[in-house]
Amino acid sequence: QVQLVESGGGSVQAGGSLRLSCAASGDVTSIVSMGWFRQAPGKELEGIAAIHTHTGTSLYATSVKGRFTISRDNAKNTMYLRMNNLKPEDTAMYYCAIRSAGNDVSLYPQPYLYWGQGTQVTVSS
Numbered sequence: 001q002v003q004l005v006e007s008g009g010g011s012v013q014a015g016g017s018l019r020l021s022c023a024a025s026g027d028v029t030s031i032v033s034m035g036w037f038r039q040a041p042g043k044e045l046e047g048i049a050a051i052h053t054h055t056g057t058s059l060y061a062t063s064v065k066g067r068f069t070i071s072r073d074n075a076k077n078t079m080y081l082r083m084n085n086l087k088p089e090d091t092a093m094y095y096c097a098i099r100s101a102g103n104d105v106s107l108y109p110q111p112y113l114y115w116g117q118g119t120q121v122t123v124s125s
Contacts, residue, residue, distance in 0.1 A: 002026045002114040004096050009119030012086055016123070020081040022096030022116060030100040034072060034079045035112060038092035038121075046092075047107030049081060059105045064090075086123045093118040 008020040024031060035050035048061045049070040058070050069082040079096060097112035106112075 002028060002031060002098055002100075004098065004114055004116035006094065006096050006116045006119040009094060009121045011122040011124065014087055014123055014125050016086050017082070017084045018086065018121060020083065020094055020096075020119060020121075022079040022081075024077040024079070024098065028077045031077075031098045032102060033099045033105050035097050035099075035105070035107065036068075036070060036079075036081045037095045037097060037109060037112075038090075039095070040089075040092040043092075045095075045109055047109060050105040050107055051079065052103075052105050057105055059107060061107055083121070086121075088123050088125045090121060091123050093120050 003025045005023045031053050033052045037045055037047050039045045048064045049068055051058045051070045051072055067085045072079045095116055095118045097115045099111050100113055
């Protein structure tokens with residue numbers, strides 16, 4: 001099993017920045033790729049960024065491309081999401097998740113096996 005703990009959420013004004021972290025523990029050698037997802041009240045879960053832990057290949061949703069950057073530090077078993085130029089529509093609960101199989105990166109939630117508890121991001125106008 002893999003345990004994931006997100007941190008770094010908070011409240012910022014539009015145009016501001018935040019960096020989310022996702023620390024993994026447990027059977028970390030099984031991790032193949034990691035992703036960030038978010039869910040706003042009344043909306044569906046949205047995959048926003050994913051990264052392959054071995055190749056570094058990354059993928060972004062159109063809604064965040066150019067503003068968010070996903071990265072990972074394999075030595076620390078930690079994934080990051082740098083969020084710049086935040087907008088009110090970025091307000092959501094943000095979750096990290098991991099896959100233990102597959103050679104691709106995906107923004108669909110189904111392949112992801114373990115999930116964190118989430119960290120809230122609130123952007124005011």
